[in-house]
Structure formats: structure tokens, C-alpha cells
Amino acid sequence: MSTTTVAAPVVPIATSTKTPDPLRAKRRRKLAQWGFLAPAVVFMLLFFGYPLVRNVVMSFQDYSPSTFFTGKAPFNGFDNWKNVFQNDLFGKALLQTILFTIGSLIGQFCIGLALAVFFTKRFPLNGVLRSLILLPWLVPMVVSGIVWRRILDQDTGVLNSFLGIFGVGDTPWLTSTSMALVSVVLVNIWIGIPFNMVILYGGLQEVPKELYEAAALDGASAWRTFRSITLPLLKPVITVVLVLGFMSTVKILDLILALTDGGPADSTQTLGTLTYQNSFVSLDFGAGAVVGNILILISAVFAVFYLRANRNEGK
Numbered sequence: 059m060s061t062t063t064v065a066a067p068v069v070p071i072a073t074s075t076k077t078p079d080p081l082r083a084k085r086r087r088k089l090a091q092w093g094f095l096a097p098a099v100v101f102m103l104l105f106f107g108y109p110l111v112r113n114v115v116m117s118f119q120d121y122s123p124s125t126f127f128t129g130k131a132p133f134n135g136f137d138n139w140k141n142v143f144q145n146d147l148f149g150k151a152l153l154q155t156i157l158f159t160i161g162s163l164i165g166q167f168c169i170g171l172a173l174a175v176f177f178t179k180r181f182p183l184n185g186v187l188r189s190l191i192l193l194p195w196l197v198p199m200v201v202s203g204i205v206w207r208r209i210l211d212q213d214t215g216v217l218n219s220f221l222g223i224f225g226v227g228d229t230p231w232l233t234s235t236s237m238a239l240v241s242v243v244l245v246n247i248w249i250g251i252p253f254n255m256v257i258l259y260g261g262l263q264e265v266p267k268e269l270y271e272a273a274a275l276d277g278a279s280a281w282r283t284f285r286s287i288t289l290p291l292l293k294p295v296i297t298v299v300l301v302l303g304f305m306s307t308v309k310i311l312d313l314i315l316a317l318t319d320g321g322p323a324d325s326t327q328t329l330g331t332l333t334y335q336n337s338f339v340s341l342d343f344g345a346g347a348v349v350g351n352i353l354i355l356i357s358a359v360f361a362v363f364y365l366r367a368n369r370n371e372g373k
Contacts, residue, residue, distance in 0.1 A: 110354065111131035117347040125343075138344035147324060147332065149351070155328040158243055159307045160349075165247035166303060170254025175284075177255070178262050188259075205317025206245045207232065235325040238318050242326050246313060254299055261295030274290075301364035305357050310332070329353050 081260060117130040117138050142148050170287065177188055194202065209216050209230035218228045231241040265288060273283045289296075311330040320327040327335075330348055337346030 061342060066191060069292065084140055105353055111356075113350055115345050117344060117351055119344055121347070122341040123341050130213050134344070138242055138348050142336075142345050142348045150324060151327045151329050151332045154239060154262075154326065155330075158239065158246070158310075158326075159304060160242075161243040162246045162307045163300060163303050165243070166250035166254045167299065169247065170251050171258050173251065173255045174258035174262055175288075178258055188255075191255060192252045194249050195256075199249065199310075200312045200316050202245070202249055203313045206248075207317050208243055210245075219259055232318050238322060238325045242314055245317060246307065246310065249313070250303060250307070254303065257295060257299050258292065259294050265291050297364065304360050308356060309353050 065260050087255065116131070118133055120134045120137075121131045131317070151170065173191065177184060187362075200211045208214075208220075210229045212218060212228050212233055215231070217231070230237055232238050269287050269291075270283060273287060310328070311331045311334055314326055314328060315334070318326045320331040329352065333346050333349040333353065335346075336342045336349060
């Protein structure tokens with residue numbers, strides 16, 4: 059007896075012939091990108107964009123303490139700007155800001171670079187010493203200022219007591235118009251050395267060791283090796299350190315307030331402290347906004363320089 063099997067009918071599987079729309083896919087990618095960027099954009103607009111615009115507008119208004127109660131701040135054109143530029147204290151503060159910034163940057167960079175090169179050598183307690191040098195950078199600047207104010211005190215300061223052992227008289231570090239700015243610069247150098255050292259030390263780790271070995275075989279001196287190999291390869295890092303150091307130094311306020319409060323006789327007054335004095339001491343918010351805008355403009359110029367330098371290095 060034979061059996062026959064009947065094959066089941068084959069049902070064709072439906073396949074979609076619809077091709078994906080490239081424009082729609084591109085649009086979705088764009089929306090996803092903006093979705094990730096949106097929180098950052100909103101944050102920047104709320105906490106940076108609005109205060110910046112508000113500060114610019116305030117510099118053209120007669121903004122006084124009564125404005126907080128009446129809500130009225132009439133526009134006065136360029137009166138605030140004229141008053142600031144005609145004030146002799148503005149020119150003095152601008153000059154002292156330049157001296158303070160240049161002196162701080164030179165000291166921080168030179169000492170930081172020397173320490174970075176020094177710590178590239180292997181020796182016992184290398185890591186421990188590097189960690190200890192970071193302490194000034196970790197301490198809040200106000201705390202550092204208060205501590206150094208006690209150290210530099212003319213009558214009871216530790217520094218004058220130590221120098222007295224060698225017959226040096228009491229030096230008015232913070233109370234002399236000729237010494238106060240120098241003292242503030244030295245304290246700021248002490249605070250900024252760790253930042254420079256850490257960044258430059260990281261850059262030195264990226265310099266190929268083979269180049270140093272080749273220079274040694276050619277009989278190059280240590281200075282020639284540093285000038286011909288280390289500095290050129292470290293140029294991008296140096297640019298970052300100097301620009302970021304400038305932008306953080308030019309607007310310093312808390313350190314100077316803790317040390318000298320802008321005195322004596324305005325000898326340590328800078329644009330940062332002048333902004334504070336106009337706005338919160340004299341309650342002339344329009345003049346304070348003017349000086350603040352000048353600081354923002356100076357920082358913006360160096361930010362553009364930093365971006366252009368990085369772009370040129372990338373090419």
C-alpha cells in the first residue's frame with residue numbers, strides 16, 4: 059500500500075519595497091543632535107547670555123539703589139562711560155591691572171615650567187613633593203589671602219620675624235604704597251604656580267623621549283635641547299597656560315580684597331576691585347557695569363586669540 063504526500067502550498071512572504079527617506083533620516087539626526095545640545099544652550103543663555111546683556115544695558119542706565127524699589131532706571135546715554143573714563147582712578151586701576159597680570163603670569167609660568175622640568179626626573183618622593191605643591195591651588199583664594207595677610211603683617215607677621223633674625227627691619231609689605239602691589243603679585247604667583255606646573259608637566263610627558271636621546275648622542279647641551287626640542291613641542295600647551303592664566307588673573311577680586319582691600323591709597327586697586335567698589339561700596343551700579351564690561355571685552359579678546367592659536371596649531 060503506497061501513500062502519497064501532498065506538499066503544502068508555498069505562501070509568498072510579503073516584502074516591503076519602501077526605501078528609507080534619506081532626508082527624513084538626516085532630519086532625525088539633526089533633531090537628536092539639537093536635543094543633546096539644548097540643555098547646554100539653555101544653561102548658557104540663562105546664566106551667561108542674560109547677565110551679559112543685562113550688564114551692557116545697565117551701563118547705559120541711571121541705576122541706583124532706589125531702582126530696586128521703584129523699578130525705574132532711566133537711560134542716560136554714555137554718561138556712565140564718560141564718568142568712568144574721566145575718573146583718574148580708572149587709569150590708575152588699569153595700569154595696576156596690567157602690572158599685576160603681567161607680573162603674575164611671568165612668575166607663575168617661569169617657576170611652574172622650572173618645577174615641571176624638575177619633576178620629569180625620577181628621584182625619591184617625587185610624587186609626594188608634587189602633591190604638596192598642589193596645596194596652594196586647592197585652598198580657597200580667600201583663605202590664602204587671609205593667611206598671607208597674617209604672614210605679611212608688619213608688626214606681628216611671621217615673615218618679618220624671620221627676617222629680623224638677619225637684621226632686616228620691619229618691612230611694610232601691605233601698608234606701603236610702593237610694596238603693596240609687589241606683595242600681592244608675589245602671593246598670586248604662589249597661588250598660580252601649581253596650575254602652571256601641572257599643565258606643563260602633562261605636556262612634557264608627551265614629548266618623545268627618542269628626541270632627547272638623539273640630542274644627547276649629537277652632543278647637544280641641556281639648554282640647546284630645551285630650546286630646540288622642549289619649547290617648540292610644548293608651544294600648544296604654553297599657549298593654553300598663558301591664555302587661561304591671563305583670563306583668570308585679570309579679573310581677580312577676592313585675593314586683593316583679603317590682602318589689602320585695594321589700599322593703601324588705592325595702590326592695589328585693579329579693574330576687578332574697582333568694579334566691586336563702584337557697585338557695592340559707592341552703589342553706582344552703572345559705573346560698576348561699565349568697568350565690568352571692559353573686563354569682559356578684554357577677556358573676550360584673549361579668548362579669540364586662544365581660539366585662533368589653537369586653530370593655527372591644528373593646521
